[in-house]
Every structure is written in structure tokens, then in C-alpha cells.
Amino acid sequence: TQLLEQSPQFLSIQEGENLTVYCNSSSVFSSLQWYRQEPGEGPVLLVTVVTGGEVKKLKRLTFQFGDARKDSSLHITAAQPGDTGLYLCAGGRNAGNMLTFGGGTRLMVKP
Amino acid sequence: DTEVTQTPKHLVMGMTNKKSLKCEQHMGHRAMYWYKQKAKKPPELMFVYSYEKLSINESVPSRFSPECPNSSLLNLHLHALQPEDSALYLCASSQKRTYQRGGRDEQFFGPGTRLTVL
Numbered sequence: 001t002q003l004l005e006q007s008p009q010f011l012s013i014q015e016g017e018n019l020t021v022y023c024n025s026s027s028v029f030s031s032l033q034w035y036r037q038e039p040g041e042g043p044v045l046l047v048t049v050v051t052g053g054e055v056k057k058l059k060r061l062t063f064q065f066g067d068a069r070k071d072s073s074l075h076i077t078a079a080q081p082g083d084t085g086l087y088l089c090a091g092g093r094n095a096g097n098m099l100t101f102g103g104g105t106r107l108m109v110k111p
Numbered sequence: 112d113t114e115v116t117q118t119p120k121h122l123v124m125g126m127t128n129k130k131s132l133k134c135e136q137h138m139g140h141r142a143m144y145w146y147k148q149k150a151k152k153p154p155e156l157m158f159v160y161s162y163e164k165l166s167i168n169e170s171v172p173s174r175f176s177p178e179c180p181n182s183s184l185l186n187l188h189l190h191a192l193q194p195e196d197s198a199l200y201l202c203a204s205s206q207k208r209t210y211q212r213g214g215r216d217e218q219f220f221g222p223g224t225r226l227t228v229l
Contacts, residue, residue, distance in 0.1 A: 031216045042115075042201050042220035043154070088153055092216025097142050097207040098167070099218060101153035 003027070004091050006102030013079055014110055021074045021087055021105045029091035032065055032072040033099065037086040079109045114138075115221035117202050123227045126192060132224045134185040134202030142208045143185040144218065145177055146201040154201055154220075159209055160185060166209035192228045199223045 005024045013019055023032065031050040035043035047056050049065035049072060056063045060083075062075040076083055086106050090099040115136045124130050134143065142161045146154035159167035160179040174196075176188040185202055203218040 030213075033217055035220075040199070040223070040225060042117075042203075042223045045217055045219060048215070048217050086151075090218075092207075095210070095212050097159070097161070097205055097209055097211060097216070097218075098156065099216065104151070104153050106151065 004089060004100050004102040006089055006105055008105060009103060010106045010108075012108045012110065015081060016078050017109075019076050019079060019107070021089075021107075022071065023073070023089035023091075023102045024071045025091065025100075026070065027091075028069050029100070030069070030094040031092040032069075033090040033092065034063055034072070034074055035088040035090065037088060038084075043086075043088055076107075079107075081109045081111050083107060084109050115202055115204055115219050117200075117221035117224050119224060120222070121225045121227075123229065124189065124192065125229050126194075128192075129188070129190045131189065132187040132200055132202075132226075134187075134221055135183055136202075136204040136219070136221075137183055138204060138206075138219065139182075140204035140206055140219075141182060142205045143179065144203040144205070145175075145185070145187050146203065146220075147196075148199040148201055148223070158187075161209035189226075192226075194228050197226055197228045199225055 034046045037043040052067045052069045054065045060077045089102040145157040148154045157171045158177045163179045178186040201223045202221040205218045
């Protein structure tokens with residue numbers, strides 16, 4: 001069974017602060033997806049990383065895939081209240097279409 | 112267009128009712144999924160359809176009955192549910208099919224149906 005450990009589970013910060021969310025596994029994934037989910041809504045895909053060592057930027061969000069494709073991080077610079085939500089990482093496998101989800105990080109950014 | 116639509120947005124039903132959840136996508140994806148999500152938890156996979164055929168059933172109770180009428184539509188029929196079945200039900204779709212090797216892993220989610228069973 002492939003597991004994705006996501007940390008921290010909960011983060012409450014002030015507007016303007018920086019933060020990093022981690023997803024770690026002992027298993028190799030073919031890709032890593034990051035989603036953001038607002039209460040009562042479905043997860044929205046932010047980014048997919050597929051190559052070991054890959055870094056992708058989406059405005060103030062920076063995503064990195066570990067060299068060995070076992071871990072990933074999401075860094076947010078100068079967090080805004082609009083960044084509040086549940087952040088989910090999900091790992092894909094080369095064979096098949098099932099995703100392994102991390103436990104989620106609930107982020108609250110206070111004005 | 113990366114949109115997956117779901118209806119209804121909210122549903123309240125009694126334990127003896129029969130209701131259906133609907134999902135639609137027009138991205139040409141040939142795999143569609145049902146997930147159940149409880150508060151503050153990640154989505155849990157229930158069913159996977161690949162080329163309109165049920166390929167994965169994650170030991171879901173028979174009171175949940177999925178149906179895939181065509182490649183764009185996915186239904187979830189509900190009957191004799193329990194209060195503990197109350198949750199957000201999410202539909203998703205992907206290019207990648209069950210048993211496919213390689214390809215893009217992304218799944219695109221709908222907004223969900225908030226189900227309350229009384």
C-alpha cells in the first residue's frame with residue numbers, strides 16, 4: 001500500500017507570512033498533483049509535477065517534486081486570506097489511474 | 112474546458128428514500144470516478160468507470176449503485192442509506208484509464224453534492 005504523509009495537518013498564519021506544506025512517502029510516484037479545496041466545494045487542481053527535481057511556480061505558489069519522486073512540497077510566499085482552504089497532495093502511479101491522497105493540510109490565513 | 116458538473120448541489124433524504132446523484136463531463140475523458148469525502152478528510156475512492164464499464168469497486172455497500180449511461184455521464188443511485196452516509200460526494204474524470212500504463216494522472220473534480228441522510 002502506498003501512503004502519502006502530509007504535514008502539517010493544520011496551519012494558521014497571518015497575512016503576509018510564508019509557509020511550506022510537505023508530502024512524503026517511501027514509495028515512488030509517477031506524478032504528484034496538488035489540489036486546493038474550499039469548504040463545500042470540490043478539489044481544484046493547482047499543478048502536476050512529473051519529473052524528479054521539477055519546480056513549478058504559480059504566482060506566489062512554488063511546487064517541487066523530490067529528486068527520487070517520493071516527496072513534494074508546496075511553498076506559499078506572502079500568504080493572502082484568499083489562500084485559505086484545504087490543500088491536498090495526490091500521487092499517481094505509472095500503471096493504472098488511481099490516486100493516493102495525502103491527509104490534507106488545512107490552511108487559515110488571517111487578515 | 113476542464114469542467115465537471117454535478118447535480119444536485121445539496122440533497123437531504125430519509126433512510127427509506129431513493130435518490131440519484133448526477134455527474135457530467137465534456138472533456139472526452141474515458142475514466143470517471145465517485146469519491147466520498149467526510150469533513151476534514153481527504154476524498155475516499157468508491158467506484159471507477161473506464162470506457163463506461165465498472166473497473167473498480169472499493170467494497171462499497173450495495174445501497175450505493177453506480178451507473179455510466181455513456182462516456183459523458185455518471186450516476187450514483189442511492190437507496191436505504193444510513194445517517195453515517197452523510198458526506199460530500201465528489202465526481203471526477205481523467206484521461207487515464209484503469210490499467211493504462213503511462214499518461215497523465217490528473218483527475219478533475221466536480222463541485223460535489225452535499226448529502227444529508229436523516
